[in-house]
Each structure stands twice: as structure tokens, then as C-alpha cells.
Amino acid sequence: MRDEIDGVTIDKPIYVASVARSGTTILTEVLTRHPDVTSHRYSDFPNVYTPYWRNWLAQRIQGGPARSVERAHKDRLMVTSESPEAVEEVLWMRFFDHLHDPARSHVLDSSTSNPAFEALYRDHVRKLLLVRGRSRYLAKGNYNTTRLGYLLKLFPDARFIVPVRNPVNHIASLVKQDRLFERLAGEDPRVPAHLHRSGHFEFGPGKRCIHAGDDRRALAIQQAWHTGRRVRGWALYWDCVYAHLKQIHERDREVRDAVLFVRYEDLCRDTESTLDAILAHCALDPQAFEPVRAEYADKLNEPDYYAPDFSPEALEIIREVTGDTAQWYGYG
Numbered sequence: 001m002r003d004e005i006d007g008v009t010i011d012k013p014i015y016v017a018s019v020a021r022s023g024t025t026i027l028t029e030v031l032t033r034h035p036d037v038t039s040h041r042y043s044d045f046p047n048v049y050t051p052y053w054r055n056w057l058a059q060r061i062q063g064g065p066a067r068s069v070e071r072a073h074k075d076r077l078m079v080t081s082e083s084p085e086a087v088e089e090v091l092w093m094r095f096f097d098h099l100h101d102p103a104r105s106h107v108l109d110s111s112t113s114n115p116a117f118e119a120l121y122r123d124h125v126r127k128l129l130l131v132r133g134r135s136r137y138l139a140k141g142n143y144n145t146t147r148l149g150y151l152l153k154l155f156p157d158a159r160f161i162v163p164v165r166n167p168v169n170h171i172a173s174l175v176k177q178d179r180l181f182e183r184l185a186g187e188d189p190r191v192p193a194h195l196h197r198s199g200h201f202e203f204g205p206g207k208r209c210i211h212a213g214d215d216r217r218a219l220a221i222q223q224a225w226h227t228g229r230r231v232r233g234w235a236l237y238w239d240c241v242y243a244h245l246k247q248i249h250e251r252d253r254e255v256r257d258a259v260l261f262v263r264y265e266d267l268c269r270d271t272e273s274t275l276d277a278i279l280a281h282c283a284l285d286p287q288a289f290e291p292v293r294a295e296y297a298d299k300l301n302e303p304d305y306y307a308p309d310f311s312p313e314a315l316e317i318i319r320e321v322t323g324d325t326a327q328w329y330g331y332g
Contacts, residue, residue, distance in 0.1 A: 001052075008126040012157045013137045014282050017144035019241050020202045021173040023163035023264040026300070028140040030275065031161075032084045033292040034284050038134035040087035042080075045198055048090045052127040059131075086140045089199025091121060099143065100201050102222050105213045107244075109149030118154060136284070142202065145241050146212055148248060148255050158258055159282045162245060164329045165264040167238050167322040168315065172308035174234045178203045209237055212244035231314045235321035243325045263330065264302075271297040 014031065016024050032039045040048075047054045095117035098104045125137045144151065144160075151158050165173075181204030185191045192206040201208040207225065211218040217240050224233030248255050260281040267274045275293050279286050286293075310318070326332075 004130060005123060005126050008130050009135075010122065010125050010129070010137060010155060011135060012159055012283055013125065013139065013151075013155050014159045014161065015144050015148075015151060016138065016140045016161045016163070017148070018142065018163045019145070019165075019170070019174075019238060020142050021170060021177060022165045023262070023267055024140050024142065027161060027163060027262070027267070027278075028084045028138065030292065030296055031138055031278070031282070031284075034136075034279075034289050036134055036284060036288070037136045037138050038128060038132040039084040039138040039140065040128070041082050042085045042087075043082060044087045045085070045090070048087055049124075051124055052131045084138070084140065086142070086199070088121075088124075088139050089141060089143060090197075091117070091124060092143070093199055095120075100196075100208050102208045102211055102218055103215075104211060105215075106143065106146040106211045107149075107213045108147040110153045112150045112153070121154070136282075143199075143210060145245060146210060148245075148259070149252065152254055152258060156254075160255075160259045161262055161278060161281070162259055163262045163264050163267070164242065166331050167235065167318055167326050168308050168310070169302075170264075171231065171234045171238060171318055172310065173303075174203075174237070175230055178207065178230065178234070181205075181207075210241055212240050214240070231310065232317050232321065235318045239322045239325050242322075242329065246325060246328050261329065268300050268302045271300045 014037070016028050016031070018024050028039060031037055043058065044051065044054065092099055095114055096108070099106050129135065129137055145162070148160060151160075181191070181195075185204045185206075192204055195201070195204065196206060209218055209221040209225075217236065221233050221236045221240060224230075224236060245259075245261075249259055249261075250256075260278065262274060262278065272293060275289075275296065276286065279289060
């Protein structure tokens with residue numbers, strides 16, 4: 001087994017990383033349809049530490065087609081146990097115990113070193129590639145937004161896809177999801193504990209902000225959330241993450257070359273051209289992807305099942321907090 005694992009090359013791993021509700025799930029779903037790409041799936045949790053044997057057994061005892069259901073987010077996305085999902089956060093939490101402490105910086109950069117994690121992580125990715133018979137690994141992970149420098153240190157040829165969304169619509173979606181998960185937690189108190197075990201701290205009563213290195217900003221986000229100023233809290237959160245990504249993009253040439261920002265609106269309105277740009281950035285064969293490209297060009301569209309209903313005061317808060325950063329990403 002060790003010889004087989006050592007024979008697997010991790011070539012240009014792909015990381016879809018951004019703020020939740022920006023299009024990370026649909027991008028992950030689309031890219032894992034490429035015949036060279038694999039990712040973690042819902043079924044990989046909770047047995048995260050045995051990727052090879054869990055998948056090896058599943059391939060031999062699997063029954064009929066997995067049943068498709070709407071995911072817990074109630075956002076029209078249908079999933080099965082074999083749909084791609086953000087799972088590897090469990091590994092990060094095991095080796096970096098501060099990554100979800102809102103009072104400490106979550107930034108991991110080229111100066112970060114954790115040999116035990118790095119050895120396990122490389123083997124983990126290679127095991128998944130080996131058992132799935134694929135050559136390219138893809139990870140969806142919102143929290144990787146503060147780890148680009150470290151991931152490039154581990155994999156100098158890594159590719160990052162960072163979806164961005166108009167802050168008004170994005171914050172409306174974040175608020176909607178936050179309320180949904182608060183309601184779910186009220187109906188079943190086990191919900192927050194399960195989310196945290198699986199590495200999800202985005203929504204609900206146990207949500208924690210991403211700390212991108214600014215103590216005052218992180219504290220302001222948490223205080224806004226805890227005092228019921230939901231729109232301000234999410235606006236600060238949006239600006240915190242995207243301003244951090246903007247800053248490292250501007251100052252670090254290696255990160256700049258590795259990152260492709262994808263506007264959610266462009267993905268929905270000009271799907272084919274946007275997917276072509278993503279494939280080129282990730283060095284994925286476009287011919288092998290043509291049927292999938294055509295399929296999503298026909299069915300991708302912006303949400304029509306809800307619309308922002310912010311008051312003029314709330315819209316002014318969003319403009320005030322996110323305006324400069326939003327403009328950098330092309331939003332007026």
C-alpha cells in the first residue's frame with residue numbers, strides 16, 4: 001500500500017474557497033463532473049481518516065443509486081451521499097486547534113510549519129486520488145481563504161477558484177441561511193454540535209467569524225452578531241474576507257498567479273465563457289468537459305426564490321461597510 005501511495009503525484013490541486021453562499025457549492029459540483037477530478041463527498045464523513053478503505057469498501061458493497069434530496073440549506077440544490085462536500089476541515093481542526101477561535105488570527109501563510117499535518121494531508125489526498133482513479137484533487141472549503149499562502153507552500157502549483165458575489169444579494173443570502181440554521185437549531189439542539197464536528201461554523205447560534213488577522217474587525221463582527229445587528233455583522237464579515245483576499249492578491253505575486261476570482265453573476269449569466277476561463281486556469285482538458293459545460297450553460301441561473309428586502313437604512317450600512325472592497329471586485 002505504501003508503494004502505491006508513494007506512486008501517486010498530487011498535480012495542481014484545486015481549491016474552491018470563498019465566503020459561504022458565493023457559489024462554492026455549484027462550482028464544486030460542476031468541476032467534480034470533470035473525468036480527471038475528484039473531491040470529498042458527504043459519505044466520506046465521519047470516517048475522514050480512512051479515505052482509501054472507506055471508499056474501497058463502498059465501491060464493493062454499494063447498492064442502487066443514491067437518493068437525491070434537497071440539502072439542508074433549502075436552496076434548490078439536490079444532493080446525494082455521493083455529492084461533493086467540504087470534509088477536509090476535520091483534518092485541519094485536528095492539527096491546528098485555533099482555527100475556529102474568533103479571538104485568534106486564522107491566517108496560515110508561507111511561514112507556517114506543521115510537519116505532522118503536512119505528512120498526513122499529502123497522504124490523505126494521494127489515497128483519495130488512488131482509490132478513485134483520478135489525477136486531480138479538488139477541495140471545497142470556505143476557511144481556506146486564510147490559508148492560500150500555506151497551501152501554496154505545500155503545493156506550489158495549486159490553483160484557487162474564489163467566487164465573489166454582489167454584496168447586497170450575498171448578504172441577503174447569508175442572513176437567510178443564518179436564520180434558517182437558527183430555526184433548525186431551535187428545533188433540534190443537536191444541530192450545532194453536528195455542524196461543528198464536521199467543521200462547519202458558518203451559520204446559526206454557534207457561528208464564528210473567519211479571523212483574517214485584524215483583531216478589531218473580528219471582534220466587531222462577533223459583537224454585531226451577538227447584539228442582533230445581523231446586517232452589519234454580515235457586511236463586516238463579507239468585507240473582512242474579501243478585503244483580506246484583495247490584499248494578499250495585491251502584495252503576493254505567487255498568490256496572484258494562482259487565484260482566479262469568479263463573479264457569481266458572470267457564472268450565471270455567461271456560464272460557458274466563465275467555465276472556459278476556470279478550466280484554463282485549472283489546466284483541465286476542455287474537450288473532456290464539453291457535455292457538462294453545455295448542460296450547465298442551459299440550467300445555471302441566479303436565484304429567483306427570494307430577493308433582498310433590506311430597508312434603506314440596511315442598504316446604506318452595506319454600502320458603507322463593503323463599498324471600497326466591492327468596487328475593487330467590479331461592483332458599483
